[in-house]
Amino acid sequence: xxxxxxxxxxxxxxxxxxxxxxxxxxxxxxxxxxxxxxxxxxxxxxxxxxxxxxxxxxxxxxxxxxxxxxxxxxxxxxxxxxxxxxxxxxxxxxxxxxxxxxxxxxxxxxx
Amino acid sequence: xxxxxxxxxxxxxxxxxxxxxxxxxxxxxxxxxxxxxxxxxxxxxxxxxxxxxxxxxxxxxxxxxxxxxxxxxxxxxxxxxxxxxxxxxxxxxxxxxxxxxxxxxxxxxxxxxx
Numbered sequence: 702x703x704x705x706x707x708x709x710x711x712x713x714x715x716x717x718x719x720x721x722x723x724x725x726x727x728x729x730x731x732x733x734x735x736x737x738x739x740x741x742x743x744x745x746x747x748x749x750x751x752x753x754x755x756x757x758x759x760x761x762x763x764x765x766x767x768x769x770x771x772x773x774x775x776x777x778x779x780x781x782x783x784x785x786x787x788x789x790x791x792x793x794x795x796x797x798x799x800x801x802x803x804x805x806x807x808x809x810x811x812x
Numbered sequence: 813x814x815x816x817x818x819x820x821x822x823x824x825x826x827x828x829x830x831x832x833x834x835x836x837x838x839x840x841x842x843x844x845x846x847x848x849x850x851x852x853x854x855x856x857x858x859x860x861x862x863x864x865x866x867x868x869x870x871x872x873x874x875x876x877x878x879x880x881x882x883x884x885x886x887x888x889x890x891x892x893x894x895x896x897x898x899x900x901x902x903x904x905x906x907x908x909x910x911x912x913x914x915x916x917x918x919x920x921x922x923x924x925x926x
Contacts (some may be wrong), residue, residue: 732912743816743902743917744855751912787853793912800915802847802855 705797705803713809715785717723720777724790725770731793733766734800738787747775749790782812815839818903824924825893833888833921835903842887844868845904845915849854853876855902861886862909898925914917 705726705769714720720781724733732751736744744808750773757764763776777784791800816837825831837844845868846858860868864880870921875891900920905911 703820733915738853741869741920743904746914749912749914755897789855800857805853805855809852812829 704791705801707788707790707803707806708782708803709806711736711807711809713811714780715780716780716810716812720780720784720808720810722775722808723787724773724775724803725774726790726792726801726803728771728794730768731736731795732793733764733802734793735764735773735775736789736791736802738789760812777808778812782810784808785810792811816903816905818901818918818921820921821919822922822924824926826926827893827895829893830889830891831893831923832890833923834899834901834920835886835888835902837884837905837916837918839907839916840903841905841907841916842883843906843909844880844883844911845906846886846888847902847904848919849900849902849920851899859888860887860909865905867909893923893925894923898923 708723732766734749738744743765746758761778787805789805790803819834843862845860849855858872859878861880877889880886900922901921903918904915906915
C-alpha cells in the first residue's frame with residue numbers, strides 16, 4: 702500500500718529546541734501534505750509540497766521533499782509547548798482522489 | 813463558526829445496535845469524506861462523496877452506509893455494530909476532488925462498542 706511511515710513514532714524535546722520528523726512513502730506522488738492533530742481533535746492542514754518542489758517554508762515550519770528517496774521531512778524551529786501534537790504526512794498519487802496518511806509522529810514539547 | 817462539525821462527539825453502544833453519525837460543513841465545499849482512525853492512530857479513508865455522489869468507496873463492510881442528502885452533509889450509518897468498529901471517525905471536506913486540495917477535518921466522533 703501507499704501508506705506513509707513517519708519516523709520517529711514519538712519525539713520529546715525541550716521548548717526552544719528544533720523538532721524534525723520524517724515521512725517515507727512507497728510510490729510516486731503528486732504532492733505531500735503535513736497535518737497536525739492535537740489530542741482529541743481533528744487534523745489541521747499545515748503545508749503542502751508538490752512533487753516538483755524541494756523545500757517549502759511556512760512560519761516556523763520547513764518541509765523538504767526528496768522524491769528520489771521517497772521521503773519528506775518536517776522541521777519545526779524554536780518549538781513551543783503548544784506544538785505538542787501528533788504530526789501526519791499524507792501523500793496524494795497521480796491516480797485516485799484520495800490521500801494516504803502515514804502513521805504519525807507524536808511530538809511532546811516540554812516547557 | 814465551526815467549519816466541519818460532527819455529532820455526536822462520543823457514542824457508546826452495545827454490539828449489534830445500529831447507529832448514525834452526522835457531519836455538516838459550512839465551507840461550501842463540493843467533496844466530503846469519512847475516515848476511521850484506529851487505536852494506533854492510523855487514519856484510513858472509508859468514503860468520499862462529491863456533490864452527493866459517491867466517488868471513493870474503500871474496502872469497508874457493507875454494514876457502513878454513507879448518505880449525502882446534499883453537498884453540505886454526509887452522514888454515516890452503521891448497522892449491526894461490532895467490537896472492531898470501535899474507533900474515532902472523522903469527517904472532512906475539500907473544495908474539489910483533486911489531490912491538491914486541502915482537507916478540513918471535523919473534531920471526530922469516538923465510537924465505543926461494548
